[in-house]
Amino acid sequence: MQFTSASLAPYNTFGLTQTAEQLVLLTEREQLPHLWQAAQGMPLLVMGEGSNVLFTAPFTGLVLVNRLKGITVTEAEDAWVLKVEGGENWHQLVCWSLAQGMPGLENLALIPGTVGASPIQNIGAYGVELAQFCQQVESFDWHSGETHVWSAADCAFGYRDSVFKRGARHHLILSVTLRLPKVWQPVLGYGPLAELGEQATALQVCDRVCATRQAKLPDPAVLGNAGSFFKNPTVVTAQAEALKLAWPTLPVFATTPGRSKLAAGWLIDKAGLKGARVGGAGVHTEQALVLVNHGGATSDDVLRLAALVRERVEQLFGVRLEPEVRMMNGEGETHLDEALACLS
Known part of the structure; x- marks a missing residue:
């Protein structure tokens, strides 16, 4: 089976211009045995619509775009x-x-x-x-x-x-x-x-x-983004209660016994980061939980902005945010600290 290299820009809603060494659209299950045999030894990345992924480097293996329907x-x-x-x-x-x-x-x-x-x-x-x-x-x-x-x-x-x-x-x-x-x-x-x-x-x-999401969240077709960039952090209830005393408007939600969930967007907003920019990447002005591509952003811009957000929130609230977006380097899944360590 012949593979072809391709730009990943059409396959990620951040609109980042990374590339894949090989890319195939999977439209029939009958393709799988041939694909599996032909791609042995290659790094593999399975994609849907690329709405929750950040490419931190060109992908050196096979990107398989799932288009199975029914x-x-x-x-x-x-x-x-x-x-x-x-x-x-x-x-x-x-x-x-x-x-x-x-x-x-x-x-x-x-x-x-x-x-x-x-x-x-x-x-x-x-x-x-x-x-x-x-x-x-x-x-x-x-x-x-x-x-x-x-x-x-x-x-x-x-x-x-x-x-x-x-x-x-x-x-x-x-x-x-x-x-x-x-x-x-x-x-x-x-x-x-x-x-x-x-x-x-x-x-x-x-x-x-739908109305609520459309009012707060930017359309990726207009402003590149991957939706909520960070997870809502879960902390021990005692810490949540202490933060609530200091910040009475902080949204707190009970989860499992002894644990509470905080609103990451609220924390980022109160840290004064709405509208913050690093290169072409920015924190959305309406929903601070979303990082956006204002045009020409690189993956390095997004990574440095994510690091800035995480650092500021931790300094102010003592809460460490964890990305929700999946990060992909040249061979597969990575994480924020590892990706930052690879920056030039």
């Missing part, structure tokens, strides 16, 4: 079960399921990316996570060439985390099976959703989520 619905007595191919667009899936009268995913509307990327991050928003609906994940093991089926428990979902970010990074997600219960209750505990009231419909929740 949705199959099985109706059980108490739920709808949707098997969705990994290349389907996530937001389009949310809209489609609502149009079919199958609510549940509305809080996750307008999250960018593909269905195949959703379990990697365990995507979540407005009090809802993918893990609540995921029944199983089907993947292709790039080491063995075999297909594997993971139960929800096997996926080891955590906050913006899963086994696919850790021990199973060499797996290409082929499909995700979602279980949407027929008994539906709105989840309205976060922000503007509470204003809707308990009689809200799923479509009303979806519309409010």
Whole structure:
């Protein structure tokens, strides 16, 4: 099988002009055996829509762009079960399921990316996570060439985390099976959703989520970005309470016993970083959780800006932010400190 080199600019929403030594669009499962044999020994990076990735260097192996399509619905007595191919667009899936009268995913509307990327991050928003609906994940093991089926428990979902970010990074997600219960209750505990009231419909929740996200988050087609750059940090409750005394408007959310979650965007904002710039990269002026490409930004610009944000927040609040965006160097996944160490 012949591979071709390509620019990665069309395949990452940050709009960074890195390159891939080899790039292939996966449109049929029948391609996999030939791809697997031909690409042995190459570094592999599986991409969806590139909405949560920062390329820190040219990729020296094979970039495989997942474009597998298809949705199959099985109706059980108490739920709808949707098997969705990994290349389907996530937001389009949310809209489609609502149009079919199958609510549940509305809080996750307008999250960018593909269905195949959703379990990697365990995507979540407005009090809802993918893990609540995921029944199983089907993947292709790039080491063995075999297909594997993971139960929800096997996926080891955590906050913006899963086994696919850790021990199973060499797996290409082929499909995700979602279980949407027929008994539906709105989840309205976060922000503007509470204003809707308990009689809200799923479509009303979806519309409010979309309006809220569009008001705060820049369109990557207009201003390059990868969505929320940092995770909302989790700290011991005693530290959260002490910070709340010093900063009464700090949003604090209870998580597990003895732990509380803080709003990273609020911390960045209060550190005076909205609008801060390093080269062509900047902190968004409306939503401080988002780092943007104002035009001509390099990956070095973004990395230095991320380091500045992390340092300022830690100095002011004693809280260390962790990136949510996945960082890729020339051979695979890396992390912020390692990427910074490689800067010239």
